[in-house]
Amino acid sequence: MIRDKNMYNIIDNFRRTVCKAVVLTVGLAGIVTTAWAGGNKLRTGESWEFPEMDKQIEALRAKYDLPGVTVAVVRNDKLVYMNCYGVQELDTQKPTTNDNLFRIASISKPITLVALLKLMDEGKLKMDDTVFGPDGVLGEDFGPVPSGSGKDKITIRHLIEHKSGFQNDPTDPMFSYPGLDQAGIIRDILANRPLATKPGTKYYYSNVGYCILGRVIEKITGRPYDEYVKEEILAPCGIRNMCIGYNTLEERCPNEVTYDQPDEAGWPYKIDVHRMDSHGGWIASAADLARLMVHIDRLPGVPDMLPEELLSQTYFGYNRWEHSGSLAGTATMLVRLDDEFSFVVLANRRSWKEGFWKDLSGFPEAAIRARTSWPEKDLFRKVKW
Numbered sequence: 358m359i360r361d362k363n364m365y366n367i368i369d370n371f372r373r374t375v376c377k378a379v380v381l382t383v384g385l386a387g388i389v390t391t392a393w394a395g396g397n398k399l400r401t402g403e404s405w406e407f408p409e410m411d412k413q414i415e416a417l418r419a420k421y422d423l424p425g426v427t428v429a430v431v432r433n434d435k436l437v438y439m440n441c442y443g444v445q446e447l448d449t450q451k452p453t454t455n456d457n458l459f460r461i462a463s464i465s466k467p468i469t470l471v472a473l474l475k476l477m478d479e480g481k482l483k484m485d486d487t488v489f490g491p492d493g494v495l496g497e498d499f500g501p502v503p504s505g506s507g508k509d510k511i512t513i514r515h516l517i518e519h520k521s522g523f524q525n526d527p528t529d530p531m532f533s534y535p536g537l538d539q540a541g542i543i544r545d546i547l548a549n550r551p552l553a554t555k556p557g558t559k560y561y562y563s564n565v566g567y568c569i570l571g572r573v574i575e576k577i578t579g580r581p582y583d584e585y586v587k588e589e590i591l592a593p594c595g596i597r598n599m600c601i602g603y604n605t606l607e608e609r610c611p612n613e614v615t616y617d618q619p620d621e622a623g624w625p626y627k628i629d630v631h632r633m634d635s636h637g638g639w640i641a642s643a644a645d646l647a648r649l650m651v652h653i654d655r656l657p658g659v660p661d662m663l664p665e666e667l668l669s670q671t672y673f674g675y676n677r678w679e680h681s682g683s684l685a686g687t688a689t690m691l692v693r694l695d696d697e698f699s700f701v702v703l704a705n706r707r708s709w710k711e712g713f714w715k716d717l718s719g720f721p722e723a724a725i726r727a728r729t730s731w732p733e734k735d736l737f738r739k740v741k742w
Contacts, residue, residue, distance in 0.1 A: 407438045410724040414442050417720045421708040423688075424617055425453040428721060429643035429701045434651045434658025436736035439644055445614040445705065458613040458640040459703040460602050460630060461689045462682030465639040466567050470517060470671060471653060472574050472586050474663050481577050484514040484670065489547060494573050499543045508547060511556045513573065516566040517671065522552030524561045531564040531633060539568055539632060564636045571635025582635050591645075593662060594652050602630045602640040613640055614705045616686025625686030637684065643701040646691055648737065650699045679718055683707055690717045698725055 407430075414426055425443040429436060441453035476482040487493040490502045490509035502509045507522065515521045523530075523546065530542050530550070537545070546565060553561070571582040578585045583601045591599055600610060605626050609615070616625035630638050651659040653673055661668065672678045676696065682689035688707035693699045700721050707713070 407440070407724070407728070409727050410438060410721065411440065411442075413720040413724040414440070417716060418443055420716065421706075421710060421713055423704045423706050423708070425457070425614055426702065426704045427453060427455060427457060427459070427643040428703075429647040430721070430725060431647050431651060431699045432697055432731050434654070434656050435734075436644065436647055437731050439647075439736055447615070447617050453614070454612070455644060456598075456612045456642060458598065458610060458642055459689065459705060460616065460682075460684060460687045461639050461641050461646065461691075461703065462637045462684045462687050463564075464641075464646065464680055464682040464689050464691050465633070465635060465637050467653075467673075467680050467691065468586060468590065468639060468649070469567055469570055469574070469635045470673075471649070471663070472590050473513065473517065473570060474667050474671070475589060476574070476577055478663055478667055482513065482573070484517075485512050487512055488516065488569065488573065495569075495576055498572075498576065499540060499547050503548065507552050507555060513570070515556045516563075516570050519560050519563050519566060520557050521563060521566050522554045522556045522559070522561075523550065523563050523565055524553040525563070526553065529564055531568055531636060532628070535629075539572065539634075543569060543572065564633070567636035568633070574635070590662070591649070594648050596641075596645050596648050599639055599641045599645050601634050601638045604628065604630050610640060612642075616684075617706050618685040620709065621685040625684070628684060630684070637682070641703075643703050644737075646701045646703075647699070650691065650693065650701070651737075654693055654699060656696060681714060681717070688713070688717060690714075692718050692722070694722060694725065700725065 410428065410430070414428060417423065418426055423443065424447050425441070425445050427441045428439065430438040439455050441455050441457065443453055444450050445453045445457050473482065477484065482494070487509060488495055488511050489497075489499070491497065493509065494513070511521045530546055534542050534545065542565065553559075574585055575582050587599070591597075598612070602610065602613070606615065618625050632638070652662045653668060655661060655665050655668055655673070665674075668674055675693075677692075677694060679690060679692040681691075684707070686706055688704045690702045691699075692701075702717055702721055704717075
């Protein structure tokens with residue numbers, strides 16, 4: 358089905374399911390913009406200044422007390438602006454760089470969707486294939502489907518569109534079950550958690566649905582989820598440094614920021630990020646996600662990795678779509694603004710203040726809309742991959 362709506366918005370519902378938090382104000386005095394730092398620094402005269410964007414991002418940081426932010430802007434499939442602001446580590450006050458990797462949380466879901474669409478393009482999977490039961494893609498790998506449960510009716514499309522019937526009641530399975538691996542979680546919900554609604558009838562944001570889709574990719578390809586995505590999706594786009602993140606500060610990857618959340622003390626490093634892989638586990642730079650976007654945006658400047666008719670069966674077919682990501686210590690936004698622009702915003706803290714998520718996309722959009730002339734050169738040619 359080709360979408361004819363103009364906008365599609367997916368806001369990571371996890372931030373609405375955790376307990377209420379009191380926002381503490383932590384001053385960021387002395388933290389300044391650090392443009393073009395690190396391995397992706399450009400020579401003088403090549404940075405193509407964008408003072409309105411810098412103004413908007415610093416206003417965003419000040420309003421919501423964000424330690425570090427990175428931004429990438431794409432116009433007509435060219436990377437026309439990239440910058441970094443604030444610090445990647447509060448303890449050391451080390452400035453952010455354009456090389457920094459951030460947990461991207463639920464922006465992992467569009468990455469998983471691209472992998473699924475590639476399998477469909479290759480004829481290895483269909484939208485309306487069932488997932489569980491003797492005729493399902495996963496068969497009985499995670500146990501038999503309870504008789505009369507309706508779980509044998511769940512399809513790939515239902516999981517993609519968050520309409521499987523699974524709900525986060527009493528808790529989100531992916532933030533529960535300490536010590537269980539992905540297979541253990543899927544076995545438990547398949548056997549013990551009833552569907553709240555008939556598959557395909559009601560939207561309910563589901564992390565576990567995309568965990569299941571990661572296992573679908575593994576079953577069809579015979580390869581670990583992250584290996585398949587790195588080699589078949591990211592590498593063809595020229596993306597080399599993205600990976601599934603780890604849980605503790607000691608396991609931090611090279612160039613990865615630290616995550617700070619004073620109103621959720623300690624939680625950034627108590628989350629099982631690695632287990633989240635296909636629904637929330639990837640880490641990336643802003644330029645990485647911009648590079649992915651130009652290969653799925655249905656625009657002519659860079660050839661897409663998938664046919665338009667397949668992309669248009671999902672929210673990738675909307676004129677405007679955006680997907681956020683939210684974890685303790687993480688706030689991210691990936692936006693296809695229209696047929697000209699897209700942008701990425703990554704931060705190493707989220708906010709519970711009213712209006713935060715609207716502003717996370719709205720402040721950069723305001724800067725883009727205010728600018729009337731753009732460089733024709735492409736910063737993708739300057740970025741070290």
